Amino acid sequence: MTVVRRIARPLLAAVFVVAGLDAVRHPGGKANVASPLLDKLGPMLGLPDDKEMLVRANGAAQLVGGALLATGRLPRVGGLLIAGSLIPTTLAGHAFWEKSDPAERAKQRTQFLKNLGLLGGALLASVDTDGKPGLVWRAQNAGRVTRREARHAAKTARREARLAQKQAHITVQDALN
Incomplete structure (x- = not known):
């Protein structure tokens, strides 16, 4: 693993581990x-219908995905878990288009863009093969x-058949002579 990956993966994963743990422990506000x-x-x-359970499940996906990415164990799976959990989190938590107050709208738009x-x-992490060929290349190769x-x-x-045929022809010729 390169030095950049060794540093970047935990840095990217940290926010998801912390946010996921918070969602698992305290889902009430996020469920609202x-x-x-x-x-x-x-x-x-x-x-x-259990909104708190759904928030906990989403938080668990972020927590597990972040841990996988940070530790370098199944980092592509971790990236996919993070990406999949981040979409509903962003849509639910930062719907800036629904805000009427300009300051709140700007704040939520910034958070929305940060999440994007x-x-x-996370998507880059999910396709990063760590410098090794991916499955598609391996199959094609x-x-x-x-x-x-x-x-x-x-x-x-x-070639062997031609040689055998020649040898048989020579053997027949020798037998006839």
């Missing part, structure tokens, strides 16, 4: 803030290697 969004999306997505930046970082080896094996088999 998330209530309008949950009232709209809950029936469409078939979510349970964190979402970008395995296909290329297999095709190349098959072509080589076929070429070798044709």
Whole structure:
């Protein structure tokens, strides 16, 4: 792991570990803030009515994702968990378009944009292969290697068949003489 990854992953993850732990421990206030969004999306997505439990689950996703990212164990999974949990958190907590007070609207817009930046970082973390080839490249490369080896094996088999045919022809000629 590079020095940048070793430093950047825990820095990005810290906010999610702290926020996730807070949401798991104290979901009440966050459940009140998330209530309008949950009232709209809950029936469409078939979510349970327990808003505090949903806030805790979202907080647990942030906590686990942050821990995975910070420790470097399954950092791509951690990045995905963080990204997935950050979307409803941002929509519920920083709906600046619903604010009428200009100062509050500006504050919430700043927080919304900050969360978009964190979402970008989490998405980058979710696709970072740590300098190693990703699964798609590995699968494509395995296909290329297999095709190349098959072509080589076929070429070798044709050559060996020709040699065997020549040897058989020589053996027949020797037997006739």
